[in-house]
Structures are given as C-alpha cells and as structure tokens.
Amino acid sequence: MAAAKIAPSMLSSDFANLASEAERMLRLGADWLHMDIMDGAYLDCHLMVTNPSDYVEPLGKAGATGFTFHIEVTRDNWQELIQSIKSKGMRPGVSLRPGTPVEEVFPLVEAENPVELVLVMTVEPGFGGQKFMPEMMDKVRTLRNKYPSLDIEVDGGLGPSTIDVAASAGANCIVAGSSIFGAADPGEVISMLRRSVEGSQNKN
Numbered sequence: 001m002a003a004a005k006i007a008p009s010m011l012s013s014d015f016a017n018l019a020s021e022a023e024r025m026l027r028l029g030a031d032w033l034h035m036d037i038m039d040g041a042y043l044d045c046h047l048m049v050t051n052p053s054d055y056v057e058p059l060g061k062a063g064a065t066g067f068t069f070h071i072e073v074t075r076d077n078w079q080e081l082i083q084s085i086k087s088k089g090m091r092p093g094v095s096l097r098p099g100t101p102v103e104e105v106f107p108l109v110e111a112e113n114p115v116e117l118v119l120v121m122t123v124e125p126g127f128g129g130q131k132f133m134p135e136m137m138d139k140v141r142t143l144r145n146k147y148p149s150l151d152i153e154v155d156g157g158l159g160p161s162t163i164d165v166a167a168s169a170g171a172n173c174i175v176a177g178s179s180i181f182g183a184a185d186p187g188e189v190i191s192m193l194r195r196s197v198e199g200s201q202n203k204n
C-alpha cells in the first residue's frame, strides 16, 4: 500500500521567512515540502517550465528528493529525463494538467526505467487558492485500479472539504497550500488530511 504523504505547498508560505516556514511545517507533521517552480513561459505544475532538463542538475545539487515534470512538455524526451533525474539521486514523477488524458502517462509508469509518482493536477496550474476539480478523480481512480502501489499525488484546492473525495478515489500524496498556511491550526489540517488518506486505505 502506498503510504500517506502530506505536502504543504510552499507557494502559500511567507516567502520572507521561507526557512522558518519550512521548519514549522515539518514540526507540524508534514512529510514533504512541495516546491512549485515556474518560469512563466509554460505555466504548468511542479517544474512549470519549458525545459525541465535544465533544472535536474541544480535541483539535484540543492538536495531535492522528488523531481516532477510535466508530460505536456516532455513527450519526446521523457526517457532521457527520467534517467538523468535518477542519476542525480532524485525520484522522478510526472504530472498532467486537467485537459490531458490519463492514458498519456501509462507508458511512463510501465517503462523499464519508470516514474515513481504521478501527480494529477486538480486545478489549472499557476497559482494557489483555486477551486478543486472533482471531475479529475476519474483519473485518480483509473491510476489506482491499474497501479495499486503507485504514489498518486493530487495538487490544487485540497483541504478539509475536498480531501475525502480525493482520498477515497485513491490519492495518497496530498499537496495543500492555502488550506494549510491559511488555517488557524495548520498542524490540525495536516493531521486531518493524513487521517482521511489512511482511513480510506483501511476501508480497502
């Protein structure tokens, strides 16, 4: 079973105090710190950049553990990209925006040298605080049925009111920005997200 991972999106943190914000989230129980990187040319998620391969070396050096690129900009070179991400000691992941069919990522999960995570965007990439798109849960269900132990991440509009839908569809890695950083008790939101994921897994 894929373990629950709660990942506060640092896009919603206080940028002037990034180090203490990161420490605060880890202290409150976060598993991963979600970093959104965009160059403004291709507003898409995680490496929301046209050439993700340019970022492999610097992010490897900076100590990143996971490197998630977008399928829409890597249709011709994902094999080499996965290889280079792994060679720098990072876990490769692939993300897809709402309009991209889920079938497009199957070859990357089934490759000899596969991605280890699929990130299903539940908003149009670009900024935090948008409304969760429940219709994306069909993609999550399809992936979970096909790949029982895959890490499936969701990103965009996740919080106490939407987590149960995502968790019961099979998502185990939860990115949440505004719902955690905007809460009076962010630690309670992190715990609540984890309880929902683990509760859904125990039902199955």
Ligand SMILES: O=C(CO)[C@H](O)[C@H](O)COP(=O)(O)O
Binding pocket: 009, 011, 012, 034, 036, 044, 045, 046, 123, 124, 125, 126, 127, 128, 129, 130, 155, 156, 157, 158, 175, 176, 177, 178, 179
């Ligand atoms: O990838 C992202 C934006 O493109 C962010 O991770 C995402 O929007 C998180 O913010 P929120 O939880 O407030 O929706």
Ligand SMILES: [Fe+2]
Binding pocket: 009, 034, 035, 036, 045, 046, 155, 175
């Ligand atoms: Fe993100």
